[in-house]
Amino acid sequence: xxxxxIPRTLAYxxxxxxxxxxxxxxxxxVIVSPPTSREILDQGVKDAVNDACIPIKVYHGHAAWxxxxxxxxxxxxxxxxxxxxxxxxxxxxxxxxxxxxMVRLTVDKLPxxxxxxxxxxxxxKEIFNIAADIGDVLxxxxxxxxxxxRKGLEVHKKYQKLLSSGVLPPDAxxxxxxxxxxxxxxxRREEHQRQRxxxxxxxxxxxxxxxxxxxxxAIYDDYINGGILGLLSKENVQVFTQDMLSDKVLNRQAKxxxxxxxxxxxxxxxxxxxxxxxxxRIDGIIHVTAFACGPDSVVDRLLEIEAHRHSSKPYLSIxxxxxxxxxxxxxxxxAFIDMLNYRRDKI
Amino acid sequence: MKKGYLGVDVGSVSTNLxxxxxxxxxxxxxxxxxxxxxxxxxxxxxxxxxxEIGEEIEIAGAGTTGSARYLISLIIGADIVKxxxxxxxxxxxxxxxxxxxxxxxxxxxxxxxxxxxGVVTDFAMNTVCAAGTGSFLDQQASRLLIPIEDFGSYALKxxxxxxxxxxxxxxxxxxxxxKQQLGYNTEDIIAGLCEALVRNYMNNVGKGKEIxxxxxxxxxxxxxxxxxxxxxxxxxxxxxxxxxxGVMGAIGVALMSRxxxxxxxxxxxxxxxxQEISFKTTSFECKGCSNACEVVQFYENSELLARWxxxxxxxxx
Numbered sequence: 124x125x126x127x128x129i130p131r132t133l134a135y136x137x138x139x140x141x142x143x144x145x146x147x148x149x150x151x152x153v154i155v156s157p158p159t160s161r162e163i164l165d166q167g168v169k170d171a172v173n174d175a176c177i178p179i180k181v182y183h184g185h186a187a188w189x190x191x192x193x194x195x196x197x198x199x200x201x202x203x204x205x206x207x208x209x210x211x212x213x214x215x216x217x218x219x220x221x222x223x224x225m226v227r228l229t230v231d232k233l234p235x236x237x238x239x240x241x242x243x244x245x246x247x248k249e250i251f252n253i254a255a256d257i258g259d260v261l262x263x264x265x266x267x268x269x270x271x272x273r274k275g276l277e278v279h280k281k282y283q284k285l286l287s288s289g290v291l292p293p294d295a296x297x298x299x300x301x302x303x304x305x306x307x308x309x310x311r312r313e314e315h316q317r318q319r320x321x322x323x324x325x326x327x328x329x330x331x332x333x334x335x336x337x338x339x340x341a342i343y344d345d346y347i348n349g350g351i352l353g354l355l356s357k358e359n360v361q362v363f364t365q366d367m368l369s370d371k372v373l374n375r376q377a378k379x380x381x382x383x384x385x386x387x388x389x390x391x392x393x394x395x396x397x398x399x400x401x402x403x404r405i406d407g408i409i410h411v412t413a414f415a416c417g418p419d420s421v422v423d424r425l426l427e428i429e430a431h432r433h434s435s436k437p438y439l440s441i442x443x444x445x446x447x448x449x450x451x452x453x454x455x456x457x458a459f460i461d462m463l464n465y466r467r468d469k470i
Numbered sequence: 471m472k473k474g475y476l477g478v479d480v481g482s483v484s485t486n487l488x489x490x491x492x493x494x495x496x497x498x499x500x501x502x503x504x505x506x507x508x509x510x511x512x513x514x515x516x517x518x519x520x521x522e523i524g525e526e527i528e529i530a531g532a533g534t535t536g537s538a539r540y541l542i543s544l545i546i547g548a549d550i551v552k553x554x555x556x557x558x559x560x561x562x563x564x565x566x567x568x569x570x571x572x573x574x575x576x577x578x579x580x581x582x583x584x585x586x587x588g589v590v591t592d593f594a595m596n597t598v599c600a601a602g603t604g605s606f607l608d609q610q611a612s613r614l615l616i617p618i619e620d621f622g623s624y625a626l627k628x629x630x631x632x633x634x635x636x637x638x639x640x641x642x643x644x645x646x647x648x649k650q651q652l653g654y655n656t657e658d659i660i661a662g663l664c665e666a667l668v669r670n671y672m673n674n675v676g677k678g679k680e681i682x683x684x685x686x687x688x689x690x691x692x693x694x695x696x697x698x699x700x701x702x703x704x705x706x707x708x709x710x711x712x713x714x715x716g717v718m719g720a721i722g723v724a725l726m727s728r729x730x731x732x733x734x735x736x737x738x739x740x741x742x743x744x745q746e747i748s749f750k751t752t753s754f755e756c757k758g759c760s761n762a763c764e765v766v767q768f769y770e771n772s773e774l775l776a777r778w779x780x781x782x783x784x785x786x787x
Binding site: 157160161162163345346350414424427428431435437438442450451453454455457458459461462465466 | 537552553554555556589590591592593595597678680759760761762763781
């Protein structure tokens with residue numbers, strides 16, 4: 124049995140249940156790094172190349188945290204998960220493509236990385252080949268890998284169901300793996316229980332409904348975004364994110380654009396934003412974007428233009444980087460909420 | 471005694487205090503430099519106001535805004551704490567309820583607020599760049615040995631504004647030096663700087679915003695006539711500077727305190743003589759987890775009133 128480390132950032136927020144179940148079923152021990160903290164961020168900023176975006180730097184920090192605790196770090200090279208878009212070449216952002224190399228070359232004393240290439244463009248069944256490749260590294264038989272992968276996909280489906288019922292990813296993960304000490308710290312559990320009581324769209328007079336779109340690793344990582352979801356829930360705002368929407372609903376938005384972007388997570392954010400802009404019960408849209416993110420220079424502008432054009436829904440863009448002060452985010456969020464409340468009173 | 475409403479706006483550079491009468495008319499204003507000491511500055515400002523009008527005015531409501539709004543609300547006993555954007559919008563529309571664009575430039579931040587039919591519909595603040603804010607102008611003025619108060623009038627005397635790179639404060643400065651070395655006169659350089667700042671503001675904060683008249687320009691930097699002119703030229707529309715442009719945030723929150731204290735039925739205001747109370751803050755690094763939050767403790771005399779700075783909330787009083 125090997126110890127396998129998973130950094131709690133980037134694709135973790137969408138695929139952890141799949142990865143964890145798969146590795147568990149193979150009899151491996153999964154160790155997840157703790158939620159991003161100052162220590163992890165500082166380490167990542169130190170290790171990573173200077174002009175990377177903050178999520179990539181944070182990933183370096185998580186990998187460094189795991190290095191002396193595990194035998195392998197699970198860092199699959201995410202290339203593409205579907206054939207989609209105008210050229211049929213929707214990929215992850217270039218930094219994801221080069222991530223395993225970047226991490227390997229910049230973080231000292233790393234254990235071996237499991238950096239299997241994930242390209243599932245043509246056929247969903249390709250995932251079983253990928254599972255077998257990973258199993259190969261760990262010395263497992265192809266048959267076992269297939270079985271484990273099936274189990275993983277089952278749990279992944281459950282996970283997606285939870286998300287589409289309106290549960291936020293960290294809470295859904297806590298529900299699926301209640302006994303995992305690291306995943307499920309006490310604060311998170313209490314938060315989750317509190318949220319379960321209120322997780323219904325706010326009706327007219329009650330609080331506001333705000334869609335928060337952006338990359339999962341920007342909106343669900345409380346440390347790097349100044350706790351924006353917590354700020355909103357304190358103000359009695361019900362939060363909706365693109366990850367609560369099914370692929371079908373998201374992809375329907377593609378035809379409203381002249382052209383989609385090339386990047387998987389970017390398209391999800393754009394489509395999610397477009398969908399919520401058309402929902403009457405949504406009072407406003409917040410886009411959380413990482414400073415120095417290349418794709419976001421397109422995504423942010425696109426969302427802003429669409430927000431004005433389609434619905435004149437109030438739109439707020441919040442940029443995060445390693446120097447982000449919580450105060451700045453708080454001021455903007457408070458002003459945004461005031462604005463929505465005044466508008467609502469007026470109508 | 472007549473009733474008055476107090477608004478306090480504590481920003482990075484200046485601390486502004488105003489008292490309004492129940493109709494929203496300004497009775498007194500104080501514009502002080504914060505000098506990194508928000509607590510003492512507010513104590514001093516309140517004391518001055520108390521000396522001048524404390525005999526005839528009774529404070530019936532108080533509010534705070536600005537980056538130190540939470541800290542100062544504890545000190546004065548505020549009835550309402552509001553962010554600067556809402557405060558500026560309320561103040562501007564109290565002067566001109568038709569206003570559709572508010573340009574606000576303060577010491578270290580700048581914002582644009584778009585209003586339609588008296589309601590804020592869009593806003594933006596400067597993100598990672600402070601070029602074009604008051605601090606930068608301050609610095610350049612002292613480098614040119616010109617009092618900041620005269621900066622604007624120099625710009626107005628210019629015949630041919632020089633083009634200065636406005637992307638970044640550092641580049642703007644080296645560009646200015648370069649232009650000086652080439653022999654351009656100071657007036658033209660200062661006017662060029664004003665134009666560069668407006669360009670920077672429009673490309674950064676104002677990007678993608680639908681700017682319609684009436685435009686109101688407020689914040690301490692609106693004192694700079696050169697900049698007002700540069701905005702007029704760039705936008706090609708009239709730009710109005712309200713009489714009390716420097717204290718608009720404080721006016722806005724004073725107006726809001728009127729409603730807030732009415733709702734509450736009483737004010738929490740502690741009085742003008744809070745100089746006699748000793749306010750103290752101490753801080754420590756929490757060892758609870760690897761976030762190592764810097765927790766601030768706030769004491770009134772020796773009583774612990776509040777703690778903040780922790781991310782998890784375990785130190786809340």
